[in-house]
Amino acid sequence: MSQTPSPSGRIDIAALETLRLVHALGSFTAAAEKLDVNQSAVSYTIAKLRSYFQDPLFVREGGQQVATERCEHILQQVTEILQKLDDVAQPEKFDPAQSRSKVTIACNYYERILMIPKIVSELRRQAPGLEVEVVNALGDGHLRLLRREADVLIGPFARSQSGFHSRRLYTEHYACFMDPGHPMAGRALDVERYLQLNHLYINYGGSWKSAYVTELEAAGHTLRPTIAVPSPAGLASLLSGSNLVATMPIRLGKTMDGLVLNPCPFQGHFDLSVVWTAHKNASAVHRWLREVIVETCRG
Amino acid sequence: MSQTPSPSGRIDIAALETLRLVHALGSFTAAAEKLDVNQSAVSYTIAKLRSYFQDPLFVREGGQQVATERCEHILQQVTEILQKLDDVAQPEKFDPAQSRSKVTIACNYYERILMIPKIVSELRRQAPGLEVEVVNALGDGHLRLLRREADVLIGPFARSQSGFHSRRLYTEHYACFMDPGHPMAGRALDVERYLQLNHLYINYGGSWKSAYVTELEAAGHTLRPTIAVPSPAGLASLLSGSNLVATMPIRLGKTMDGLVLNPCPFQGHFDLSVVWTAHKNASAVHRWLREVIVETCRG
C-alpha cells in the first residue's frame, strides 16, 4: 500500500498520541480536529506509523476506521509508553515527610562535632523515613563526591572547579585553648609569647594546613610543636592539667569542657561550606538536603 | 541555560537512543561518531531533551559528562520504553506449534459437515495448543465478522464490500438425492419430471437462496416443495424410504448414506470462500489460519 517515506526510528511521542487519538475517535478527521491540525497531517502521521510498524493499523469497515489486531496490541504498549514518559517528564517532586531515600554527608571531625548533630536532628524531624549516612571526608572530599560516595560535603573545601558547586555557611577563626591552670591562661599573647608556648599541634592527617599556620608562616615564623596529633578527638583530656596549648577553631574549642580560651596573635580564618557536584545540583532531594544544612548551620 | 526551542512532545525515538548512547559513552562527540552525525546534531538533540525534561541531564565533571540523578532515573524508564517499542515494532511472529491463541470460525451446516472436521484436524496437528471455536454463521456471517464474533467466515458469502477480503475455495453444484427405491432413482430427469417430484426443500433459515432455485426461477418455473426444512441436518432419515427428493450441494449429499444421486436439470453453482475483515488481514495468526483453511479445503 504505502511506500516508506522514512526509514524508521523517526517516530515521535506526538505520533503515538495521534495513534491513540485516532483509535479512540475512530476517525482521522476527528483526531485532526482535536489535535488542531489539518486532516492530512494526521494522514501523514499514520502513514509514517504504518510504515514503521509494517501494518495498516486502521482499516475501513463500514464507515468506521477499525484498528487491526496488531494495532490493538501496539496501542496497549504505546499507552504504557506514554504513561511512563508522562511520569518521567514531570519535574521531580520531593516530599521529605514521605521520603525513604538515603543521603550521605561527607565531613570531618569539626563538622561532625559541631554541625552534624543539629543537621541530623533537623533531617529526622522533617523526614522521619530518610536514611542518613555520615562518612569521613578524609583527604579529599571532592573525590568522594565525584566517586558518588557522598551527596554533599561539608567543610572548608572551597574549590571553584568545574563540576562543583558550593555555598558558604560561615567564617571560622582560631584561638588558643589551654588548661585553666596554665600560666598564660587569660593573659594576652603577643607573637613572642605565642611562639614559645608548648604547642599541641593538630595536623589533620597532613592534608590540611590550618589558616593560622599559613598566617604565621607568612609572617616569617615557624611553629615548633611539642606534640602533634592527627585530630582534635580527645584533646580536652590531653590539655587538662598540662602546660600544652592548642590552637584550634574557636567553636570547636568551646565545645571542650575545662579549657580556657586565649585569643592568639595568629588567628587566621577559613570558610565552612557545603559542596556538591553538578550532577546533584537539580535534584529535588539534594536541593532540600542542602537547604536544611544551610538553614541549620549558618550564623 | 537553554531556551525552549520546542514546547514539548516532539521527542522522537531517535532522540531517546541518543540519550542512551551519550550516557553509555559519556561523551557527545563519541555518540555523534557512533550515530554517524555531526557533533552539533547531538548537542541539538540533548538540548531538546534538556528542555523537555527540564534538567541538564549531563554535566561536566572533571572532563567527563556525568549524568544527573534525574537523567539516571529517566534513562531507566527510557530503556524500558525503547525495549517495548523494539518488541512491538518487530513484525508479528507466529509459531503455530507454540501458540495458545484462540480462533473462531463462522460457518453453516454445509461447511461444518464437509470442511470443519478436516480443518480442525489440521489446525490441531499444526497447533496443538490452539483453541478453536466454531460458531454458526446464520443469517449474515459478515455481521459476525464486523462484531468480532468470528475471525473468519467460511461459506458462499462472496461479498466484495469495503472492509472485507475473501478467497475462493472451490465451486459447488447441486444434484438431486433420493432413496434408492425411488421410482426415478438412477433415471435422467428433465425439467418437467424434476418439477413434478415431491420436493424436500431446504430453506436454510430463509436467509439464503440456493443457486439452483435462482436458475429455476430465471427459467420461469416455480418450485412447489412438499416439505420445507431449515437445514440439511437429519436429511438422510427423512429421505430414506420416502418418495421425497432433495436438491442439495453434491458434496453434501454424497456424505449421506443410503441415498442415490440424480443429476438435475437445474444444478446452479456457487462458490465456497473464506471471508475475513480488513482488520485481521495483516495478523500473522489469521494469515496462518486462512492458509490452513485454503490448503485443507481447496479442490
Place this chain on the structure above:
DNA sequence: TATATCACATCAAATAATTTGATGGGATTG
C-alpha cells in the same frame, strides 16, 4: 603561567521533515 587541545555550545546556511490547502476517489446515505 602560558599554550595547545579537547569537548560542548552556538550561529547561519543547507537540507530534510512536516503541515497546509487543494483535489480526487471510494464508500455510505438518502
Place this chain on the structure above:
DNA sequence: CAATCCCATCAAATTATTTGATGTGATATA
C-alpha cells in the same frame, strides 16, 4: 443517482534538523 463523508495524495509553505564554522571554558602540556 446525487450528495456527503472520509481518507489519500500532491505541491507549496512552513518548521525542524543537520551541517560546517567558530566560540568558550576546562584540562593537559610545556
